[in-house]
Every structure is written in structure tokens, then in C-alpha cells.
Amino acid sequence: MERQRLFATEKHGGRALYRLHAVTVFLGICLLLGYRATHVPAAGPGRAAWLGMLAAELWFAFYWVITQSVRWCPIRRRAFVDRLAARFGDRLPCVDIFVCTADPQSEPPSLVMATVLSLMAYNYPPEKLSVYLSDDGGSILTFYAMWEISAFAKHWLPFCRRYNIEPRSPAAYFAASDKPHDPHALQEWSSVKDLYEEMTERIDSAARSGKVPEEIKVQHKGFSEWNTGITSKDHHPIVQILIDGKNSNAVDNEGNVLPTLVYMAREKRPQYHHNFKAGAMNALIRVSSVISNSPIIMNVDCDMYSNNSDSIRDAMCFFLDEEMGHKIAFVQYPQNYNNMTKNNIYGNSLNVINEVELSGLDTWGGPLYIGTGCFHRRETLCGRRFTKDYKEDWDRGIKTEHSCIEKTEEKAKSLATCTYEHNTQWGDEMGLKYGCPVEDVITGLAIHCRGWESVYSNLPRAGFIGVGPTTLAQTILQHKRWSEGNFSIFLSKFCPFLYGHGKTKLPHQMGYSIYGLWAPNSLPTLYYVVIPSLFLLKGIPLFPEVMSPWITPFIYVSVVKNIYSAYEALSCGETLRGWWNAQRMWMVKRITSYLYGVIDTIRKVLGLSNMGFVVSPKVSDEDESKRYEQEIMEFGTPSSEYVIIATIALLNLVCLVGGLYQIILASGENKMALNVFFLQVILCGVLVIINVPIYEAMFLRKDRGRIPFSVTLASIGFVMLALFVPFF
Ligand SMILES: O=c1ccn([C@@H]2O[C@H](COP(=O)(O)OP(=O)(O)O[C@H]3O[C@H](CO)[C@@H](O)[C@H](O)[C@H]3O)[C@@H](O)[C@H]2O)c(=O)[nH]1
Ligand SMILES: [Mn+2]
DSSP, rough: OOOOOOOOOOOOEHHHHHHHHHHHHHHHHHHHHHHHHHHOSSTTHHHHHHHHHHHHHHHHHHHHHHHHTTTOOOOEEOOOOOHHHHHHHHOOOEEEEEEEOOOTTTHHHHHHHHHHHHHHSSSSSSGGEEEEEEEEOOOHHHHHHHHHHHHHHHHHHHHHHHOOOOOOOHHHHHOOOOOSSHHHHHHHHHHHHHHHHHHHHHHHHHHHHOOOOOHHHHTTTGGGGTTTOOOOBBOOEEEEEEEEETTTTTTTTTTTTEEEEEEEEEOOOOSSSSOOHHHHHHHHHHHHHHHTTEEEEEEEEEEOESTTTTHHHHHHHTTTTTTGGGGEEEEEEEEEEOOOOOTTTTTTTOIIIIIHHHHHHHTOOOOOOSSSSSHHHHHTTTTOOOTTTTOOOOTTTSSSSOOOOOHHHHHHHHHHSSTTTSSSBBBBBSSOSSOTTTTHHOOOOOOOOTOOOOEOOOSOOOOEEOOOSSSHHHHHHHHHHHHHHHHHHHTTTTTTHHSSBBOOOOOHHHHHHHHHHHHGGHHHHHHHHHHHHHHHHTOOSOOOOTSSSTHHHHHHHHHHHHHHHHHHHHHHHHOOHHHHHHHHHHHHHHTHHHHHHHHHHHHHHSHHHHHOOOOOOSSSOHHHHHHHHHTOOOSSSHHHHHHHHHHHHHOOOOOHHHHHIIIOOOGGGGOOOHHHHHHHHHHHHHHHTTTTTHHHIIIOOOSSSOOOHHHHHHOOOOOOHHHHOOOO
């Protein structure tokens, strides 16, 4: 009898219709470009601008083609955990779980601990789980919080199992769950809730005072690591095994084994570069190899709690599948956020990427590694190439007995020093790659190019949920890091088209390039939101007139493309308003984050600047949160990005008013014909409408989040400059 597969692959529906639509849009784009190329004005005002329009539209056309790769035939995977249970029972591989945190200020220990607890509580044999926290802040506050949860877990894990609750992050669970009706359950529910709240209060108050009470410090040897007055940037390596799952005394209140729990702060010295998250992950790979050495490694960001206690079993269905499992290097889950507002004011929900783009990539060889919510084979993460005869040792890690915890810790510390990696392949051929702000994407690309595939698992009950940016500044910053990182990959020897050539499929390379080319989109976009409006004001037409048949492709392409993108957003769970907000943010990101991304990438290529990684804050002040809830855009402090945003908004307003004045009110030779400027008026008009919240923030709002007056003033200055500088 043929063995049943552990997972199924299904195609998305409606593709024939989609492709028909895509072909018509493509024809429209060709006509539009044909018109541009054949109607270049003779020398004089407008010729250069026209050629610029041609260049911008060529770019948009090229980019549109790139984005078709993931929309052509997306697939969906469905794993059968019941078949896995029937076939393997509890004979499942060990899993090491890595959590990275960097800064107790922007990533509060109590938040991180809720994540760690959710990971300890997976529905998976606990003796096969090990949870590691890497603390790049090297903070005693985080260590203290870990010590607290090593005790609380003894209550939490049995509670999760008995009532089979979801999600298993206590913070998320108690925030959302109603009191149980059954009096016995209610009693237990309340007592666990009280224990959790008291513990959180202790952790938070330690964090507020910056100190751990002395009477606590004597209770665990680990606290003595901080006796020598160390700082986050200068300290020895610390590895503390808080729960040793191999020890028969490490049991919860009901006598069940607990998962292993380890705290690690790798050595930091000012003279050695620490390579941010990639450096932390690589240290974790080595440290875990002497403690649990599991064949599967899962990693999450510190704010991404497990929302589905079955996701390890789900991932195992892919790795253990007889037919395809041996080709799969990693299983990626989507990045979901729980703090998005209804209409997605900063366009930060990743719904379209999660529902469409990643499943589209799955068709061609697998999704990108997005740095969180991902299960890897230890071997592939350490650089192994794909070969047909490779056999995974699924029993790896099961037998390791610890003779002595202290010895193991000493061995582990020696693997987490600053100098350990010198003259090794770590950061290059082994582990996560260094030197790129999106270490995850470049590492995944290398894995794909070594012959492996990945799969994307988008569960009906989300696997992981984290915290997304909640202010404009955070959004701009995150997208600057992302666009810069992906663009620098595109320009490096790892360019998907060159490095991937012959190793991955062309549509897979195109899929990677969607992100690689985010940043350069900034230049044509900047051109498109400035030049046509400015030329409307100057009375120079840049589009076909209303009666010309050539206007048809322009209207068709822009209308159909936008209707489709709205439909796509709606079908991914956005609201119409959310789509509209995303369009505004699409423009804002392109003229700020992506522009800065281009500039910084070029500076880096020229050797003028170094890479940075600014951690996104996971908390915001009350006033800001309130405006965020009300979906009011947050500006507040002056910044050069805001000057660009305000200048573009204001410029378009001035151009629209000036242009309409000349069309409607002016007389004699100043009068302009509407039919000649129709498309320019529409474009400029749409830009003005989309910028309404910016005008409000500049001129109408009084709250602290408004656009600062200095920014408004600067933008007025720049608009005047733009109007009076001759550009022919
Ligand atoms: O020196 C550092 C810097 C960051 N981190 C951790 O890296 C994670 C991601 O940082 P965050 O500031 O939250 O970045 P995001 O933009 O939210 O992260 C996305 O983008 C990153 C790459 O830019 C990926 O590493 C992440 O996995 C992905 O979720 C967090 O857990 C940090 O604690 C470290 O451990 N060490
Ligand atoms: Mn994050």
C-alpha cells in the first residue's frame, strides 16, 4: 500500500482569470510605452521631462513584470498532523528554539518572557524541546526574568495542557480569555492568573528600578555573573542552564518533564564587531550544539509568541514526509502582528505578502527566510549542500547526557567568545551570513542556491504573532533597514539573477528581486509625484490628450492595476480604507525609506558607511498609542523624512490650485485647455487627496503628533525653490 503523504499541496483558484487580466495589462503597458517612445516632443521645454517619464514608466513596467512571478500560480500547503501522530507517535525529532533579544528598554523583559513561556508550552514531548534566549543586552534584568519564569513554568505548562488553551503566551491568553464557568476551572484559572500577574509585576518593577533585589540574587549562582560591573557592550560570555531537561528532578507540578531552558549572553567587547542578530544566532547554534544539539532549529524574534501550540508538529509533517521531506531545508511561517489597527494606518500589516507573495514564491522553490517563525535543519543552517543521498539523523540530540552542568556551561561559554569565529567560516559559509541588514534573507538565498527547497506554511490559526511598528518614524526606519538590506543583496555578488542563475528557477529569482528592488523604486516614484504636477503648473503637457486614442492604455493600466490591487488587499483581509492607507504609505515609504535605502546602499558600496541595525521599539508612550488607536498619523519631532513628505504634499497642492486656476479662471493666452492636461490634473488631484492627512498634520492639528512647524517652514522653502528654479 502506498504511504499517505504527510502534507498536501493545492493551487490557488481563479488563475485563468488572473492571467487573462495580467496579459491585458501587459498589452496596455506595451502600448503606453510605445506611445511614449514614438511621441517624444521636439527640442524645447518638455523634451527632457518626457524622456524622464519614459524612463520612469519603463522601470514601473519592469517592476510590474517582476511582481507577476509570485502571482502567476501561488500554492497552499496543508499538513496532516493526525497522520504524523499515527505514524510516529511521540518518536519525534528534538527541536531547539532560539529567541533573540537585544535591549531591555525597547524590548521589556516581561514581553520577552511571555514569548518564551509560549514556546516552552508547545504541544510536543517536553524532553525533546530546548528553549534558548540570546540576550544581546547582557542584562541582569532579562536573566532575572528568565529565572522567574523557570519557576512559573511549573504552573503554566500543566495548566496549558489540562485545558488545552490557545494561545500559550500567558500575556495574550489572559488578555483575551473569558473566565471559565466551571468553578473548579475558575479557581485554577484565577490562581494561575494571579501568579502570572504577580510575577510580571516583580519583573517590571525590577526593570523600572534597574536592579534585582539582593535577597533574590543569592538564590541562583547565575546572578554572580554580573558581580563585576559589566555593561551591555563589554562583558564576558554568559551561559546559564536554568532548567536542565535531562535532569530527572526538573519536573513541573504534576511530575512531567520540563523543557530545557538556557540563558545566553555572548561575549561583547568594544574592539570586536558583534554582527547584530546574525552574530547572536550563530553563537546560539554553537552553544546549543553542546547542550541539546537537536537536528531542527526554530527561531523567533523576542516579541513573536507562539499562537498555535501545534506548529512544531505541523513543521515536522514537512520534514518527515517520505517523498519531499529530504529536499526541504526550512519551513517558514508568516509574520503576523496583533497590534495593527483596523485600517492599517501605516500599511504595516503584511497580509498581502503573507497571503499572496510568500505562497507565490513557494511554487518556485520556497519562501524567503524572513528571520522569525522559521524551522531549519541544523545541518543546512551550518552550510550543508543538498545531495540526494543525504540522510538526516533524526535521533540526534536524544541521548546527550550531561555529566555536569557546570562543565557543559564552561564548554558552551568558550563557544560564545568574540574571538571564536576568527579564521573560521562562521558568518560566511556557516550559520547566518554577516554584513547585511537582512541577514535572514541572504542566508535563505544561499541555502536555496545550495540546492535546497523551503516550504511556506500559513496555518488557519496563525503560528506566530508579534508586534509591528506603531508610529510613522518606526515604520520608516524598519523599511529603510529592509529596503537597504535587500537592495545591497541585489547589488552584491549574491544578486538573485547572477548568484541564483542555474541554481534556482528564473521566477524564483524574480520573486527575490521584488524585495531587492524595493529601494530603487524610490527614484521613478519621486519623479512621478513631482514632475507631472510641476509641469501642469508650467503649462507643459506630458500625457496624451482626452480625444487621443493613446489615452486608453494609460487609463486602462492605471485603473485596472489599482482595482486589482484593491481586490487583492480585500481578499487578504484588509479594509478598503486600509488599502487606501497602504497606497499613501506606499508613496511615503518610497520617497523616504527607500530613497534613504538607495543612498545608504550606495554609500556602503563606496565604503563611506557601515552597516547598522536599529532595533524596533516594542512599546510606545500613552499619548502616541492613543493617536495610533484613532489612526491619526504620528509625526511629532522634526526629521528630514518629514520634510520630504511635507514638501511633496505641499508642492502638489500648489500645482493643482495653480493648474486649475489656469484652466478654469484664466483668460487669453494664459488659458489652458482641460483636454490637454486631463491626466495631469487627475494625477495631481489624486496625490492631493491621498495627502489630506499630511495637510491636516501641517496646518490643522494641534496635538503633539502634528508636523512640527519647523518642518512645515522648511517644506514651504523647498516648494518655493522648486517653483522658481528654471528646469530647462
Ligand atoms: O544586535 C541585535 C539586533 C537585533 N536583535 C534581535 O533581532 C530581532 C529583530 O529585530 P527587530 O528590531 O524587532 O526587527 P524587525 O524589523 O521587527 O525584524 C524583522 O527584520 C529583521 C531583519 O531586518 C529580521 O532579523 C527579523 O527576524 C524580522 O522579524 C529582535 O528580536 C532583536 O532583539 C539581536 O538579537 N541583536
Ligand atoms: Mn520586530
